[in-house]
Amino acid sequence: MPIISVRDLVVEYDGHRVLDNLSLDIEHGETMVLLGGSGSGKSTLLRQILGLERPKSGSVFVKGVDITQCSAAELKKVRRSIGVAFQSAALFNSLSVEDNVALTLREHTRLAPSIIELMVWMKLAVVGLAEFGKLHPQELSGGMKKRAAVARAMALSPEILVLDEPSAGLDPIVAAELDELILLLKEVFQATVIVVTHELPSAFRIADRIAMLYKGRFRSVGSKDEIKASQDPRVRQFLDRVPDNIAQTSAVSAYLEKYLQAQEA
Amino acid sequence: MANVLEDVGRSTINHLDYVGSVNIQWWSTLRAIGNTLPFVGNRYRWQESVRQMLQIGVDALPMVCLMAICTGFILAMQGASELRRFGAIHYVIELVAVGFTRELGPLLTAIAVSGRSGSAFAAEIGSMKVAEELDSLKVMALEPIEFVVAPKYLAALITVPCLSVLSNVCGILAGGLFMFFSTHLSPSLYVRDVFESIQLRDVITGLIKSLAFATIIAQVSCLEGFRVRGGPDSVGRSTTSAVVKSTFLVIVADSVFTAIFYFTVNH
Numbered sequence: 033m034p035i036i037s038v039r040d041l042v043v044e045y046d047g048h049r050v051l052d053n054l055s056l057d058i059e060h061g062e063t064m065v066l067l068g069g070s071g072s073g074k075s076t077l078l079r080q081i082l083g084l085e086r087p088k089s090g091s092v093f094v095k096g097v098d099i100t101q102c103s104a105a106e107l108k109k110v111r112r113s114i115g116v117a118f119q120s121a122a123l124f125n126s127l128s129v130e131d132n133v134a135l136t137l138r139e140h141t142r143l144a145p146s147i148i149e150l151m152v153w154m155k156l157a158v159v160g161l162a163e164f165g166k167l168h169p170q171e172l173s174g175g176m177k178k179r180a181a182v183a184r185a186m187a188l189s190p191e192i193l194v195l196d197e198p199s200a201g202l203d204p205i206v207a208a209e210l211d212e213l214i215l216l217l218k219e220v221f222q223a224t225v226i227v228v229t230h231e232l233p234s235a236f237r238i239a240d241r242i243a244m245l246y247k248g249r250f251r252s253v254g255s256k257d258e259i260k261a262s263q264d265p266r267v268r269q270f271l272d273r274v275p276d277n278i279a280q281t282s283a284v285s286a287y288l289e290k291y292l293q294a295q296e297a
Numbered sequence: 298m299a300n301v302l303e304d305v306g307r308s309t310i311n312h313l314d315y316v317g318s319v320n321i322q323w324w325s326t327l328r329a330i331g332n333t334l335p336f337v338g339n340r341y342r343w344q345e346s347v348r349q350m351l352q353i354g355v356d357a358l359p360m361v362c363l364m365a366i367c368t369g370f371i372l373a374m375q376g377a378s379e380l381r382r383f384g385a386i387h388y389v390i391e392l393v394a395v396g397f398t399r400e401l402g403p404l405l406t407a408i409a410v411s412g413r414s415g416s417a418f419a420a421e422i423g424s425m426k427v428a429e430e431l432d433s434l435k436v437m438a439l440e441p442i443e444f445v446v447a448p449k450y451l452a453a454l455i456t457v458p459c460l461s462v463l464s465n466v467c468g469i470l471a472g473g474l475f476m477f478f479s480t481h482l483s484p485s486l487y488v489r490d491v492f493e494s495i496q497l498r499d500v501i502t503g504l505i506k507s508l509a510f511a512t513i514i515a516q517v518s519c520l521e522g523f524r525v526r527g528g529p530d531s532v533g534r535s536t537t538s539a540v541v542k543s544t545f546l547v548i549v550a551d552s553v554f555t556a557i558f559y560f561t562v563n564h
Contacts, residue, residue: 082436111438122433124425136437138341 033096035060035192035224036081041090043076043248050076051087052248063218063225065235067259068245069270074228075119077245078196081226082116083107094192112140115185115223119197121177123169123184130156130165133184140188155183158220159213175206179213186217193223199234211237232271236260244270315520322442322523323516326450329443333451345448353414353449354456358463361409365464368401369393369471377479386480390487391494393472398499399558402465404551407510410457411543415518418449419539422522423532431523441523450515457511458504465503502558509554510547517543 034057043051051073058064066074079085080092083099091098094110102110123132133152137143143151156162159179169177178198185193195214199207211234218225229235235242236256243253246266252259259267268274332338333346376392422445425431431441469491476482521539525531 079432082432084432084435108438111436114436116433116436118429118433120429122429124430124433125428136439139339139437139439 034058034093035095036226037091037093038077038081039091039093041077041080041092042088043073043080043085044088050248051080054090054248054250056243056250056253058224058226061218061222061224062240063214063227063238065239065242066226066228066245067230067232067235067242067270069230071247072245073248074230074245075196076248078194078226078228082114082194083111112188113190114192114194115188115190116194117178117181117185117196117198119200119228121169121181123177123180125169127168128165129161129167129169129172129180129183132169132180133165133187135184136187151187155186156180158186158217159183175202175210178202178210182210182213182217186221189221189223191223193217193221193225195225195227197228197230199229199231204233207231207234208237210234214238246270319516319520322446322520323512325440325442326446326516329440329447330451332443333447342443342448346451349449349452350456352417353410353452354460357409357413357456357460360413361406361460361464362467364405364409365397365402365467366471368405369397369468370475372396372401372468373472373475377475387490389472389476390490394469394491394494395499397465397468397472398495398503400503400551400555401468403461403503403506403510404547405468406457406460406464406507407514407547407551408544410453410460410511411514411518411547412540414453415514415539415543416536418515418518419521420532420536421445422519423525423535424529426523426525427527427529427532446515446519449519450512453511453515454508457514458507461503461507498562502554502562506551506554509550513546513550514543517546 036056036058038054038056041051041054042049054077056064066077068074076085080087080100081094083092083094087100091100093099095113097106097110099107099110123129124135127135130149130152133155134148137148137151141148152165153162156165159182161176161179161183164172164176164180169180172180182193182195182198185195198210198214202210214225214227215238217223225238227235227238239256241253241255242259244251244259244262244264244267251264251266252262254262260271262268262271269276333342335343373389373393376389377386380386380388380392422431425445431445434441434444473482473484473487473491476487477484518539521535521542525535
């Protein structure tokens with residue numbers, strides 16, 4: 033049974049359909065990359081998988097529980113098995129980095145403070161921030177914030193690790209370091225990893241499978257090689273970085289002609 | 298005509314929705330507040346409550362005291378200028394003592410706390426929402442109401458009545474200074490007259506008002522933070538809205554409580 037199963041998911045905002053009848057299975061232990069351009073619906077799909085929004089129709093099963101229909105208590109139980117690193121890192125600025133990482137351990141376990149301290153140090157050491165635990169998030173660089181967010185997401189050693197745009201806004205070296213970190217974490221913790229990104233090198237480095245979204249629909253779902261070999265025009269456009277013809281020259285010409293005629297009159 | 302009715306209907310629904318949202322949030326906070334208490338609750342939540350108490354209470358002390366002293370002087374001087382004409386300047390003591398204990402102490406404190414802490418609550422929660430920190434709490438299986446609102450509410454419930462009592466003392470002290478310099482009334486006589494003027498029920502009604510004001514300020518300000526949509530500019534709007542709405546509702550609640558106490562106690 034897949035650990036996450038999305039079935040016929042439809043999401044609308046003010047009548048505008050953002051996700052259109054999506055279905056996707058994510059298996060235990062695989063790294064699924066949700067790839068797509070801006071506004072393709074990948075972050076919306078992620079919010080549905082996390083139970084942060086209710087869909088118009090369809091279901092999202094996480095570990096066999098339909099989180100679109102379940103009670104708040106069941107949703108909380110499911111969420112304890114998910115670790116999330118948001119695009120903006122979303123670290124609590126009022127807490128130090130180590131307090132951010134310790135938060136879920138303090139709230140959801142009865143571990144002694146000394147054990148929590150040790151576990152926090154280990155999580156921070158894995159992401160290379162062991163010496164920066166006392167700092168506050170605003171004192172960290174962009175890449176360090178992302179790594180701290182990953183450490184916090186890993187605090188309870190979750191079965192599912194979700195990373196929203198982990199390498200967005202980072203320089204290529206730091207982005208590559210983060211990719212290696214994701215691969216390491218997957219190997220060490222045997223977690224199912226879901227990564228939302230539009231960075232192609234990163235996607236092809238870390239993915240087991242890739243789901244390519246375009247205007248709220250999956251254009252292609254498959255292994256890295258299948259996606260690379262895809263002949264779907266939208267997939268090819270994304271992979272080959274072909275720009276859309278946004279500036280429609282005929283429409284611009286017609287507008288200018290009309291404007292000049294109005295000026296002459 | 299249809300448009301006017303439509304606007305009135307929409308506005309009514311929006312206001313009812315707002316009142317409903319405040320009440321739902323209040324109820325959720327009351328259910329979560331047990332976990333914020335010392336000894337029986339979560340110690341990290343209690344630490345956060347203490348931090349909030351320092352911000353709402355201790356940091357506001359100079360401002361509240363100064364406001365109360367100035368208002369005490371104003372009330373005593375305005376009262377004296379009229380009462381002197383009737384040879385009844387002695388009643389200034391009762392005016393200041395009862396006026397502050399029943400009314401001005403709690404009201405001035407509420408206005409100060411609304412401006413200082415209400416805006417801070419809305420800005421903090423609004424910023425957390427914009428930075429996805431509230432979503433982050435939810436996916437960590439933590440309730441934003443319990444984690445963010447309950448410590449603030451508990452802190453407001455404890456500090457606002459304390460500040461009100463202090464405001465009463467400062468206002469009455471200012472009245473005493475005025476009486477000493479204008480009529481050479483001895484401080485001991487002034488204190489005796491103050492205690493003769495005020496009754497226990499005046500203190501209790503003032504404290505009841507303070508608790509209600511603390512509830513309004515904390516709940517309305519936090520709700521404004523949660524209602525932030527979009528970017529940082531929206532945080533600024535919610536901060537303004539928190540101060541305006543909580544101050545307005547505090548004054549409305551004050552008039553309602555005063556009417557209730559007037560008709561139930563005096564009749």
